[in-house]
Amino acid sequence: MTDNAANGLMPFLAMDILKRSKEMETQGRSICHLELGEPGQPPAPRVIEAVARALPEPQGYTNAKGLTELREGLSRYYATQHAVEVDPDLILATMGSSAGFILAFHAAFRPGARIAVTRPGYPAYVNTLLGLGFGLVEVPVGAADGWRLTGADIAAAHAKKPFDGLLFASPANPTGTAMDRAGLADIISTCARLNIRLISDEIYHGLDYRGPSVSALELTRDAIVINSFSKYYCMTGWRIGWMVVPEDLVRRAEILQQNLFISAPTLSQIGATVALGEREYAEEQKAGYAVNRKILAEGLRDIGFDLPFAGEGAFYAYAGISRFANDCLQFCETMLEQAGVAATPGLDFDRKDGAGFVRFSYAGTRASVEEALERMQKFVRAGG
Ligand SMILES: Cc1ncc(COP(=O)(O)O)c(C=O)c1O
Numbered sequence: 001m002t003d004n005a006a007n008g009l010m011p012f013l014a015m016d017i018l019k020r021s022k023e024m025e026t027q028g029r030s031i032c033h034l035e036l037g038e039p040g041q042p043p044a045p046r047v048i049e050a051v052a053r054a055l056p057e058p059q060g061y062t063n064a065k066g067l068t069e070l071r072e073g074l075s076r077y078y079a080t081q082h083a084v085e086v087d088p089d090l091i092l093a094t095m096g097s098s099a100g101f102i103l104a105f106h107a108a109f110r111p112g113a114r115i116a117v118t119r120p121g122y123p124a125y126v127n128t129l130l131g132l133g134f135g136l137v138e139v140p141v142g143a144a145d146g147w148r149l150t151g152a153d154i155a156a157a158h159a160k161k162p163f164d165g166l167l168f169a170s171p172a173n174p175t176g177t178a179m180d181r182a183g184l185a186d187i188i189s190t191c192a193r194l195n196i197r198l199i200s201d202e203i204y205h206g207l208d209y210r211g212p213s214v215s216a217l218e219l220t221r222d223a224i225v226i227n228s229f230s231k232y233y234c235m236t237g238w239r240i241g242w243m244v245v246p247e248d249l250v251r252r253a254e255i256l257q258q259n260l261f262i263s264a265p266t267l268s269q270i271g272a273t274v275a276l277g278e279r280e281y282a283e284e285q286k287a288g289y290a291v292n293r294k295i296l297a298e299g300l301r302d303i304g305f306d307l308p309f310a311g312e313g314a315f316y317a318y319a320g321i322s323r324f325a326n327d328c329l330q331f332c333e334t335m336l337e338q339a340g341v342a343a344t345p346g347l348d349f350d351r352k353d354g355a356g357f358v359r360f361s362y363a364g365t366r367a368s369v370e371e372a373l374e375r376m377q378k379f380v381r382a383g384g
Contacts, residue, residue, distance in 0.1 A: 009127050010351065014344040017332055021342040032372035033364060035342040037173060037316070039234040040364045041285050044278035047235070047271045059266040064258040066093025066242070067266075070273040074242055077276055082215045090250055092257055093264040093272070097203045097228035097241040101128055101167070102260065104224045104243060107253040108197045109134065114163040115199075118149050120318065120349035120357070122173045122201075129167075137163045140353075143320070146309045147175035148183060151190030158194050166191055169201035171208055174318045174349045174359040176311015178204075181214045188220050198223040203241070204314040206232035206282060209290050213313070222246055229268075231314075232282050233275040240268035289315045292362035292369045299373035300360070303380055315363040318346070320356055324380055328355050339379035341372045 014035050021031045042048065065071065071088035078086040094100040105128070109115065114135035117125045121138075129136050139157040141147045149168060157163070168187065171178040179187070191198045200216035200223050207213075216223040228241030241264075245253045257263070275282075296317055297310035306320030325331040328345040335341050346357025362369055 009131055010123065012123060012127075013329060013332075013348045017336060017342050017344065020333070021336060024336070024340070029340055031336070032341045032368045032375065034360045034362070034369070034372050035344045036363070037231075037361050038236040038363060039231065039285060039315075040368075041234050043234050043238070043271065043275060044281035046278055047233075047274045050274040051267050051271045054267060054270050062093075062263040062266050062269060064254055064263050065089075065091070066264055067269045067273060070242075070269050070276075073273050073276045074244075078215070078217060078244075081212065082218050084215070084217045086217065086244055090244055090247065092243050092245065092250075092253055093269050094226075094241045094243055094257070095261055095264050096230060096239045097201065097226045097243075098124065098128075099239075099261055099264075100226040100228075100241050100243040101125070101199070101201075102132065103253050103256050104199050104226060104245075105129065105132060105134060105165075106256050107245065107249045108199070108224060109164055113165065114161070115165040115167055116154070116157060116163045116196075117167050118147075118172070119352065120147070120174055120346070120354060122169060123348050125167055135163070137161050138352075141175075141177075143306075143308055147172065147177040147318070148179070149187060150183070151186040154187065154190045154196070155194065158196070163196065165197045165199060167199040167201060169203065171204035171213070171311070171313025173204070173314055174316050174344070174346075174357075175309075176314045176316050176318070177309075178208045178210065178213065178311075178313035181218075184214050184216065185219055188216060188223070192220070192222065200225045202226065203228045204231055206279075207286055207289065207315060208313040209293065210312050217244060224249065229272045229275055232286070233272070233278070234282070234285060235268070235271065235275065238265070238268040238271060240264055240272045288366065289362060292364075292366055293317075295366065296360060296362045296369050296373070299369075299376075303373070303377050305358075315361055317360045317362065318349075318357055319360065321358055322356055326356060328358050332358060335376065335379055338382075339375040341375050341379070 111133035346354030
């Protein structure tokens with residue numbers, strides 16, 4: 001953990017890049033946006049139609065756990081996609097997975113408890129934990145192992161500084177690393193042995209290019225599982241996600257939701273209920289990301305980025321820049337100004353070793369990925 005993290009919250013550098021790129025666009029510059037971790041496409045047409053139909057009706061709060069139709073739909077989703085039975089009473093609709101984290105931390109732990117996350121990892125984990133008064137342990141994962149977290153990594157970190165919880169995502173942001181069943185089972189059994197409560201962030205489920213994503217629910221009922229409609233269903237701004245909570249925590253999670261958020265946005269719950277049946281549309285979007293993933297990985301390697309591992313899931317490539325620079329922030333700023341390509345500095349995900357990395361998102365169009373590669377090729381040839 002860096003001093004910066006120990007002293008409090010950390011800025012989100014991607015937002016600085018986004019702000020500058022928007023300024024440049026208003027001045028007439030064309031920008032390839034590879035910094036944003038969100039799909040470029042809208043939700044499925046039926047989602048929009050359902051919400052348009054509901055719009056004229058008064059939309060009050062829902063029950064704190066969420067609409068029965070949505071929770072029953074999610075229960076069916078677990079039966080169909082993961083062959084597990086999940087009681088709708090253990091499911092809460094949340095205001096994106098972001099609210100799910102807050103509910104999970106406060107349902108399972110008390111402020112001061114220590115929770116481990118991987119480094120690199122999603123920056124909001126660190127900021128949310130520190131902001132809410134929890135302790136943080138960062139477990140480093142490395143490119144040599146495909147950025148994969150193992151039970152041995154968890155045990156080694158725990159022996160140095162014990163922790164009560166582990167928040168872990170597969171597929172992961174920023175590396176795209178996705179665990180197979182054996183890898184996830186290793187993590188789950190290590191957590192059980194060391195009495196660590198697992199929070200499994202499954203927000204990129206569905207976006208796994210090798211095959212079906214494995215849910216922690218297939219292997220344990222002690223984990224809190226968090227998921228969202230933001231990525232696979234293209235609904236980032238709708239702020240709608242869900243969590244599956246073990247029986248011993250569900251009442252506490254419900255009470256927290258009643259008081260912190262009352263309920264998730266009603267219109268978004270209506271849209272989400274429909275989205276669950278629109279997997280064909282979601283799979284079409286995924287097919288586009290799969291093409292972009294290949295083009296981006298090959299293109300980055302040709303240009304000279306270090307990408308030994310393309311990632312099996314999500315829509316990110318976490319590439320080394322050692323051939324061009326050792327300061328990712330300066331590299332991203334210069335690349336934006338000179339080439340009009342926006343990407344996210346690795347320091348956002350890893351304050352210690354992230355300076356040598358940049359994250360590229362391939363959630364946009366194929367044309368924007370191809371244009372970005374052409375521009376970056378010229379940029380590095382000209383000396384970066
Ligand atoms: C790993 C991970 N978890 C959670 C989130 C938050 O998503 P939301 O609150 O939109 O569900 C993100 C967003 O990028 C993410 O990358």
